[in-house]
Every structure is written in structure tokens, then in C-alpha cells.
Amino acid sequence: MKFGYFDHENREYVITRPDTPLPWINYLGAQSYCGLMSNTAGGYSFYKDAKERRITRYRYNNIPYDRGGRYIYVKDKETSKFWSVSWQPTNIAEKDGYQYECRHGLGYTVIQSTYENIHTRTTYFVPLNEDLEIWKCEITALPEGGRGTRELSVFSFIEFCLW
Numbered sequence: 284m285k286f287g288y289f290d291h292e293n294r295e296y297v298i299t300r301p302d303t304p305l306p307w308i309n310y311l312g313a314q315s316y317c318g319l320m321s322n323t324a325g326g327y328s329f330y331k332d333a334k335e336r337r338i339t340r341y342r343y344n345n346i347p348y349d350r351g352g353r354y355i356y357v358k359d360k361e362t363s364k365f366w367s368v369s370w371q372p373t374n375i376a377e378k379d380g381y382q383y384e385c386r387h388g389l390g391y392t393v394i395q396s397t398y399e400n401i402h403t404r405t406t407y408f409v410p411l412n413e414d415l416e417i418w419k420c421e422i423t424a425l426p427e428g429g430r431g432t433r434e435l436s437v438f439s440f441i442e443f444c445l446w
Contacts, residue, residue, distance in 0.1 A: 290386070298322045298385040300377075301370035309387035311407060316414040320392045320407055322385040324369035325352035327444075328416060340444035351442045353407060355420050359399055360434040368403040368420060369394045400425040401433065 286307075287298040298307055306321035311328075318328035327341035340351045350372060358365035366381065367373040375381040375398060382397040391408035405420045424433045 287385075293386070293388070295386040295388045298387070299383070301374075301383045301385070307385075307387070309392045311390055311392065311416065312409045313390070313411050314414075316409055316416070318407070318409060318416050320387075321352070321371075322387070322392075322394075323352070323371035324354055324367075324394060324405075324407070325350060325371060327351065330414060337444045340442040353416075353418060354440045355403075355405060355418070356436075356438050356440065357398075357401060357403065357422065358436040358438075359401075360436060361430075362399070364399055366396075366398045368396050368405050370396065397425070400427060400430070401435070 286300045286303050287296060290297050301323050303322060306323070306325055308326065309320045311318040311320050315331050316328065319326040327337055327339045329338055330336045352371060354372060355368045356365055357368060365373070366375050370381070370383050380398060384395045386393040391406060393404065393406045395402070395404045402423045402425055403420060405418060407416065407418050409416050420437070422435070422437065
């Protein structure tokens with residue numbers, strides 16, 4: 284397929300290109316808390332009622348599409364280059380060296396990316412019987428970068444919309 288494939292062994296849909304025609308969504312959640320998660324970390328979350336009890340902001344007919352989301356940024360303090368571990372909203376192109384993979388599984392999403400010889404793996408999920416969302420971001424400096432120790436800033440962004 285053009286944008287991904289099914290990994291039957293791991294029961295995941297693997298998206299290999301971030302620039303899908305529309306957001307490809309996964310559901311995170313159980314019981315009362317639910318999050319809708321796109322392949323580029325867009326989407327929103329809510330408690331019990333998607334209309335009346337949204338926790339994070341979602342704007343219908345939003346331009347650009349699939350914005351607000353769960354974004355984690357990385358900035359190299361030496362070069363001042365910055366990027367998003369989920370491609371959105373910085374949208375750095377593959378031609379610029381950005382590598383990407385998203386795995387939508389049953390109740391979780393894992394987005395991996397590599398840029399500037401920094402590899403990230405971010406897992407988003409909602410634990411059973413909990414009304415919360417966990418983001419686990421692992422960051423590794425790849426040895427082929429040849430720059431030795433790296434000094435990075437890492438920060439997150441999410442827009443809340445509490446009822």
C-alpha cells in the first residue's frame with residue numbers, strides 16, 4: 284500500500300508516511316476516558332461524553348486539518364534546529380532526512396521518528412480502569428551522527444478545553 288500495511292503478527296496497522304490524505308485515527312481508552320489519536324498525534328480526548336466533556340480542544344472544519352494534538356518537540360541546542368517527534372505540526376519532509384513510522388495497535392499508538400541522528404519512540408495509551416492518558420517518549424542519540432554528547436530541549440504542547 285502507498286501509506287502503510289497491516290502487521291498481522293503484532294496486530295497493528297503500520298503507517299510509513301505521515302502525509303496521509305486524511306488523518307488515520309486510532310481509539311485510546313477504556314471505560315470513561317477516551318482519546319482519538321491520529322497518525323501524526325492529532326485528535327482529542329474526552330471524559331464520558333465527546334460533545335459536552337472534552338478535555339483537549341478539537342475544532343471542526345479546522346484549517347490546517349488535524350490540529351490540535353499531543354505534540355512533543357525536540358530542539359538541538361547547538362544547531363537550534365527543532366522538530367516534532369510526530370511529524371505534525373512542524374512537517375519536516377523526508378527529503379530533509381526525517382524518518383517516520385506510526386503503529387496503531389489495540390488501544391495504543393506508537394510513533395517513531397528519526398531526525399538529525401536523534402531517534403524518538405513515543406507510546407500513547409490509556410491504562411485500563413484509569414481516567415488518564417500516558418505519553419512515554421524515549422529519545423536516543425544515534426552514534427552515526429558523530430557529534431558525541433548532544434544537548435537537547437524537549438517540551439510538550441496540548442491545548443486543554445475543560446468543560
